[in-house]
Amino acid sequence: MDRGSPRTESELPIGTAPWFHFHSLRRSCLSHSRSVRFYAARHWLTAQCHVELKLEKMLLLCALCALWSTVPHRTAGKAFSLDGHTQHFAVTRDGLYVSTEQNLYQLRSDLSLVRRVSLRGLVLSSEPKFVRVPDGTAGNDTLMVNVLLPFTSNNTLVLCGVVNDCGHCEVLSLQDVSTVIYTETILLGPVTRHTESVAFLVTEVTNGRNNTYILAATEQSPKSRKSACAIQEEILYLFNTEDSQDGGIFSFSLPSATFHLRDNSEQVGFVDGFQVDSFIYLFSNVKSSPGNVVRLTWLEAKHTSHVLKVYTLKSLRGATLSTGSSGSGGKLLASSMIPGTVPLRWAGVFSVDGTSANTELLMFDISPDRSVEQNKDPHFKVDDTSKTSLKTVRPQKTLLKQSHMSSVLALKHGAWSLFFIGTADGQLIKLVVDKHYQSACPKVLYRANDDQEVFPKLHVDEVEHKHVYVAFTNQIMRIPVSKCSTYKTLRDCWSAQDPQCVWCISRQRCTFQSECQNSSWVSIPEDFQEENIFSFKAESKASAQITIIVQIHVTVGPTKPHNFACQFSQPCERSPPPSYPQCICVLHNIQLPAQGLDVAVKMRMWKEEWLEKLNLRNCSEITGPPSPALCRECITAGCGWSSDSCSWANEGSTNKKANKLDLLNYSRLMKAKKFNNDTDSYTCEIKNRASADCEHLVNQYTSNAINTCAML
Template identity: 45%
Template sequence: MQAVSGSVFPRCWKMILLPALLLILWGEPGLCLGGNRRFDGHIRRFAVAIDTVYVATEKKLYQLSHDLTPVQSLTLRGIFKDGSRQDLFYRVSEGAEWNSTFSINILLPFVENHTLISCGVSDYECGYCEILDLKNISNRIYSENVRVGPTKRSNASVAFLVKLKKSLAHTYILSATQKYDGEFVKCSTYYPTLNLHNTNHDQMGEIFAVIDDQSTPNIICPGNMEFVDGFQISSTIYLLSNLPSGPKNTVRLNWLEAKENKVDTFKSLRTVTLSVSDGGSSRLLSSSLIPGGSLWSGVFTVDGGQTNTELLVFDISPDFTGGTETDFCQLATSKTLKPKAVLFRQKHMSSVLAVRQRSWMVFFIGTGDGQLIKLAVDKNYHTTCPKVLYKADDDRQMFPQILLDQVDRRHVYVAFRDQMKLVPVSKCSTYTTVQQCWSAQDPHCVWCHSKQSCTFEDDCKDSDWVSIPDHVQQKMVSYQLVKDSTGPIKLNVHTHLTVSQVPSNFACQFSGPSTEFCGNKGPPPQFPQCTCILINGTIPAQGLDVTIRIRFGSVILAENLKLTSCPDIRGSPSSVLCQQCVKSGCSWRNNGCSWANEGVMNDSVCQTLESGMNFSRPEITSIAPSVVSFYGRNHAVLSGHNLRDVTRVRIQMDATCSPQESPVWNNTGVSLTFHIPSSNNKGLVKVCVLLPDGSCHGNSQITYQSSPSCTKLEPSSTWSSGKRIITLTGSHLEFVEGIIHSHTPQEVTDPRSRSSQTLTYDTPAAGNSGDFYQLCFSESGQ
């Protein structure tokens, strides 16, 4: 919300005025219906099965519908003081006495068996498992005091369902458990690192047993190996882990082959080290298999900490040659695996989910500062501009797991501490024209002709639609001017689209200064290209205005072009001349402009050339402020050298995104003023200054952070005459420039003092007693 002055009021709190007192009312949001839900306690595990979501918190187990509408919940409880029962999922009755809590570490929907497997431990590290009805968790099918998984409340252990035997007909639980030095378990015997547990009574040893043909197959490793993820593709089981060794950490990928029995399955284990950083320490934070093959993605830290993170893609096709299962515990392995591509670099990434949409890979990335980012990647590993689907107002870290809604596959589930959100995978409906729909570069979106709207492909039945091609492309329609030494000038037009079906009536209509603009000797239109042969054979010196109407199916596109004879674009070789040449459908060759069939049409060749204009090269020394909330900041000051000719300030979030540019004023040559625009992203952006020739200089940075938030206010009352010092406690309060009360909206109170966590100010005089007021933070932003 932007006021006339340009100030932004991102946060408001309701106040009530009683006689002589102004009371501030604070409260946590309650449970919200659909799309957003808070829980009683922090989330520990969650899982999705068809149309149901299961959430385990510190205190309860919840069953919800796929839109997060509650179905039922069970209270977790510990062992009674008299030891008479261990009914951990029994509803606690009023006044019941119990002396421990229970923590769920494993939550596995066994859809094929219509059951939910839930295992965990008490404060005393005593294990307990239950088999619940998948559709009704209050219906307990089986329970047992047995340990499956870790003894501690750790996120460094994993468990998942696998199938063994040739027919893959027998399902087991593979548990990979972090070990702790000096670990002592009160309620059970020593527990190996890797186990295969039964899932039903028909298997040898009955349910939850680990034996196999009278033996107890497992793998035991010393140390504190951290397990991140595991899954199965066909007959291959994959396990990913971090192996700390002193100050460094290595990331390991393990393969197991599903054999006839548990013993042979463990014997098949092979290990490879993932090569992430050049000899440095790296850790795997989150993992996601890319559907439809052997590609896998992971979020890694590459600086030994949690800050610098990268999204990488590996081909994890199994290799069972060489090595033995003993390599699993070793610090060094003989084999390493290098990534196929580094897709994305972003600070504080913490989770990832990969899906396929036609030929595209689509990644949903969670961050430690509360963002959900969508990144589309083509088959050549080129990325589109990352888009923020959701950002929290504060810096709540996202749970290291993102799951896809199995009902319509149009939403993802993300969790923050005690909250879960259902976030749409796309915002197709916000794009109102075919050009906007295409320019969004979103593989989930198509322009539907019958609806004349941008929508999901499944919502455009029995109608023509268009969408982006199967590769990253900056223009929907591009053109080239081609001419050989003796032939005519040809205008080749290319459409960069995916269509619902190859149109039989694909056609291009060229309109120029005369009705006989194109000859009829050209090749017939053939999707996605059409050609116009210029009748006159020349292009006038002033250029030629051409309109192209392209029909495919029932969709029509219009494109206006300005044609210029390529050799007529002349001058001293410069980046400006080169860019003009390429933009005109020509190519750059031997420091001059040529027809498109004679040189390079990629404008990247222009970046190596000098501007061609006589400007002093500007330098940036500082930007104040350089840290702002995602609302931006008005009247920022950029200082440096040779700034006199600077016309604009460019802010670039990512190389694949269109930059934002702000005009400048008060330019003294050593400083200038500009507005820092708002941003959908938190994090670092690059800043450079533009000269009239279009070149951009300098490599400074601005950091976008969360907006101010408040958790505490002292004192909670003031006199009706005002002028009482109030102290606010919260986060990012250094961005607050003023405080406004709704009963005096034109009166902005400056803070007495402020830091990132505290702010003090004097209250204004109150109005009539009994009125409701709002308190707002004021930030000057765009």
């Protein structure tokens, strides 16, 4: 057998541990660098995030989060192959719409083909008008699509592009894209294909009436190519979507409001845009001296004036987004609003140094700041107005440091935030973040066979939210957001630390919550990420009396378990009855031996039963020089850590946080935040959930471990 492959315990001599080749970690470690061999602990599949003195455990630490995630099967998910390169794709509740260089595809949600329409056609010689021709019919030109927008409330699909440097737009039926409702020769979007431009629908509320427009923001630089047929000079337009609007469909005439760059020597590229309530959010990169500036622009689409569009543009406010560790000079690559957050939060993939090799996922509060003066932006202007300094918004959290991130999609699931991240080497990564914005270890859901780049936009199945649509060069993938069914026991389902998975009591299987109807279910807790399904703490309030408090860390639904119970192997006297989620056992006249007292706890909840074993020790006798190892030993025993010493969980004033947490929760001291392809090393961030006193010990101690990892 190849020594570079993992071997099961049955294949190993007694007393040995499996060897594994670093290449087997490559996908889960989020890298494709050179291979090195590690010697890991025997039970490496269940390894925790421990900080250890020995080299082999430091090596295990570097690989930990990769082992936490199972290596994805390359063929997971369903695929639809295209006849060319993906240019644009959009998702609705009814299906998908994808454009390539030659065709427009209409797909069902399961990626089955509804119809394919050729983008080839003829430019009529009598007038500069493009007419599409049926498949198999000769055409002299092809429409290069640059805008693809489903207008679901109007049951139409807006498709715009360029033919021979002239713009062309069509309104198609959303149910049948071969049905053309309206066409017009107009430029809506960029002239060239690979530009940083965005287009999306916005709704302006005026005197109680809703008007929907297409906001098109186009990249501009001194070298920007101009259309041979268009006279538009502004970088942002609001186009009509209906003929009943003033000026008719696709009209953009705004004689009293034009949106420009203040300095024509600068270059602006737009990355993303969306509307939440009455505010429009627009994200861009402005290249100016001395470097790139990441811009957030606010527009307010709610006015009492009858003059539509004008006041939306004149409501211009803005801010600069600081790129965290890079300061200035970073670049925004992709973004996603985090839905259901108050205040409104947003996540962006930033290039730290202007390249794709060094990227970070940062979270911001992007709530509009009404204190910023309108139409005084230093980079953009509507008409000729004076400018003022910019507000700077700094990131609230660095969620992930990882090379080659290229796209992101954020979803909410209860109190959890879920981030799906695409990379330039063909990976789809899932990152789970709790309500305190603490990140779990990232998991690789899929990796492309040939490391092809993930398309900049990701979309979720809008009906069930159980699949993510990922576009590659010539393929669309439908990838499950979770693999709940692969977990066969309640403990395994819980240990997956995936809030989208629940253990369905009636079905006795791990499923999505929506698949567990008319049944009780169990999932992970919402407050913080626990490493074990139960924890305990030991209190001593009187001589020879010890109170054991056992707590189960789960979320249950739709009601609490009616038969929650615990049975201790030691006699409990005058103890209160079990009350979900805690059981209490009071031991009287107890003298603990030096090696501790073994206590077994049998727990029951609905049909589920399991046995937990704990070792009860005298907390006052756990002494020694302060160190992470001593702190971990203290928490293992159910004690509290305070002021660099161990004590009973009910003693001290600074150990309340530690008392709530178990060993395994404390043991996740390190989380993978970045993988450096050049050195094959993790840079780890300390996540000490025990106490601040313990954390400074771990911070001091782990620097050598990190340096050792970097030497591999």
